[in-house]
Amino acid sequence: MSKPAFPIVIATRESRLALWQAEHVKARLQALGHPVTLLGMTTKGDQILDRSLSKVGGKGLFVKELEVALEEGRADIAVHSLKDVPMDLPEGFELACVMEREDPRDAFVSPQYASLQDLPEGAVVGTSSLRRTVLLRALRPDLRIEPLRGNLDTRLKKLDDGHYAGIVLAAAGLKRLGLGARVRHEFAPDSMLPAAGQGALGIEIRSGRPELRAALAPLADHTSWLTVTAERAVSRTMGGSCSMPLAAHGQWQGDELVLHAAWGEPDSASTALIRASSRRPVADLASAADLGEEVAELLLAAGARRATING
Numbered sequence: 001m002s003k004p005a006f007p008i009v010i011a012t013r014e015s016r017l018a019l020w021q022a023e024h025v026k027a028r029l030q031a032l033g034h035p036v037t038l039l040g041m042t043t044k045g046d047q048i049l050d051r052s053l054s055k056v057g058g059k060g061l062f063v064k065e066l067e068v069a070l071e072e073g074r075a076d077i078a079v080h081s082l083k084d085v086p087m088d089l090p091e092g093f094e095l096a097c098v099m100e101r102e103d104p105r106d107a108f109v110s111p112q113y114a115s116l117q118d119l120p121e122g123a124v125v126g127t128s129s130l131r132r133t134v135l136l137r138a139l140r141p142d143l144r145i146e147p148l149r150g151n152l153d154t155r156l157k158k159l160d161d162g163h164y165a166g167i168v169l170a171a172a173g174l175k176r177l178g179l180g181a182r183v184r185h186e187f188a189p190d191s192m193l194p195a196a197g198q199g200a201l202g203i204e205i206r207s208g209r210p211e212l213r214a215a216l217a218p219l220a221d222h223t224s225w226l227t228v229t230a231e232r233a234v235s236r237t238m239g240g241s242c243s244m245p246l247a248a249h250g251q252w253q254g255d256e257l258v259l260h261a262a263w264g265e266p267d268s269a270s271t272a273l274i275r276a277s278s279r280r281p282v283a284d285l286a287s288a289a290d291l292g293e294e295v296a297e298l299l300l301a302a303g304a305r306r307a308t309i310n311g
């Protein structure tokens with residue numbers, strides 16, 4: 001009883017990483033018999049390069065234009081780095097599937113230094129992520145953390161031009177673009193706790209398209225989906241913003257999901273981190289979300305603050 005394989009249009013940003021991700025999904029769907037085309041578009045998040053994303057409305061800026069394309073029927077699916085997807089999608093949209101996760105860790109990249117520990121006192125490190133900033137401050141309070149925006153190639157160019165002694169970015173993006181050789185050190189999750197959803201791809205569709213959802217089902221990775229659901233529930237409970245100084249990372253021990261989270265003071269020179277963790281057997285999305293909420297409540301009880309800005 002083979003269903004007819006209908007054509008699918010993928011809306012995608014045009015950065016090299018976004019295109020790689022869209023091509024990856026395209027290949028998977030083509031292997032299932034679907035004719036697939038890409039619809040490339042530039043988002044607000046791609047255009048604004050001079051300000052920190054947390055100050056201009058958060059990472060939702062990367063997904064909005066793609067949602068408009070879905071809404072207008074110009075495209076069927078949008079492929080996202082899950083890390084960039086707001087915790088609650090707008091009314092009328094849903095996450096149809098989460099795919100197998102790439103490496104969720106952060107990577108240290110530097111022409112001269114093999115690791116963060118090797119950096120000289122007061123060295124300049126580039127990142128624009130509030131999460132990485134608070135975690136780096138806790139590890140090396142002496143470092144000077146300077147903003148670093150732009151797509152992966154732009155960030156590496158700024159590093160190579162000598163603006164930074166080292167930079168920190170997601171290992172997943174580098175590996176997808178064949179730039180894994182640039183990684184000098186991958187941080188153990190207990191020193192640089194990854195962002196909720198880092199390394200995972202999510203596919204968004206308009207709600208109420210069961211045939212499309214069924215077509216995407218073979219691309220889903222259930223374990224990755226459970227893990228990121230728990231991580232994202234921490235963010236959602238903390239206020240729904242993805243531009244928070246917040247890390248959340250789940251690891252499996254047998255059928256138990258062990259969920260760690262950390263929160264840092266965003267606006268001060270404080271180097272203290274608030275950490276919380278819990279574990280439980282997780283078999284469905286609801287129990288994964290419950291675990292995330294529990295860990296968020298632990299963070300809040302220990303003094304972490306909910307996000308106050310939208311994003």
Ligand SMILES: NCc1[nH]cc(CCC(=O)O)c1CC(=O)O
Pocket residue numbers: 081082083084168169170171172173197198199200201
């Ligand atoms: N914020 C941009 C972004 N969104 C997803 C990734 C990496 C790939 C991923 O996490 O899936 C990156 C680059 C980075 O954080 O270094």
